[in-house]
Amino acid sequence: MGRSPCCEKEHTNKGAWTKEEDERLVNYIKLHGEGCWRSLPKAAGLLRCGKSCRLRWINYLRPDLKRGNFTEEEDELIINLHGLLGNKWSLIAARLPGRTDNEIKNYWNTHIKRKLYNRGLDPQTHRPLNAAVATTATNTSAPVVAATNNKKANDDSISSSSNFHSMTPPSPNFGISGYTNTKIITDSAAEDSNSNSSSGVTAEVEASPQLNLELSLGLPSQVSLKRQRREQRHQRVLYQWYGNARQGVCLCCNLKFQSNQTATCGCNCKTMGTAPTTDNNLYRFYGPLDI
DNA sequence: AATCATGTCAACCGCACGCGA
DNA sequence: TTCGCGTGCGGTTGACATGAT
Structure with a gap:
């Protein structure tokens, strides 16, 4: 019943x-x-x-609602609270008189995420973006954050935008320094028994945002054109935030490989690069297809 | 001027939780 | 302990406004 x-x-x-x-x-x-x-x-x-x-x-x-733009102080407060609480919008809203969880959630998705990207921080983990990428590429047995525990996100996992919105919340002690690159990802891999990433191959596919994107572009026909356009839009926005729209990003540069790990780097960068430790070159670039 | 892309935000949906019977 | 109900929460969608081409 x-x-x-x-x-x-x-x-x-x-x-x-x-x-x-x-x-x-x-x-x-x-x-x-x-x-x-x-x-x-x-x-x-x-x-x-x-x-x-x-x-x-x-x-x-509600009469006690505060109208108008968020102040710089409110921005920083939201960022700090999100770092502590994750996507607990109602808890965050409770600390901001006159603001609603919905309002903060929208503001986060439209403004603050971009702000954090511009600072070189992952808005979900609040860690430097390079660290998150390095973790992804060097840990071959672990799925990336796309393998979330969130059921609804899993239902929509083909959508890059959904993954983007629903990554695993940060651990309580993340943040300033001294973190390890593998902690969050290995934990989520262990906990997520429903994930498809039990095989190395699958994990590798998930580990490549570029391949994810290819899957997105191959959506079945019943998916509406509007939805596809929305997803493409999100991809574009995301990569604009990274500041590397259309060109892709050289992982060799971002991973800061050691000089003794040299390998041919396919880009024109001047840094000493290497192939990722995953034996193949699938991850050399992560970035959008030409959309 | 028309069309398309992008940004914003109100509103909806489905699930989870707490509580009382 | 179980079940149903009411409510709250977080993710997602769609409509509209604005900007770019």
């Missing part, structure tokens, strides 16, 4: 709220207070689901 739906969907409005609906909701809550969202719509004369009412109130109509 499944759960009963939270509302009768055929009798409820969806989408943007009208001014009249807003007024009804505000007036009702002013009179009766918050609570019992399930019964609220009927009592307030709204053709909305209770969850929708709650969301509208919390994210938009």
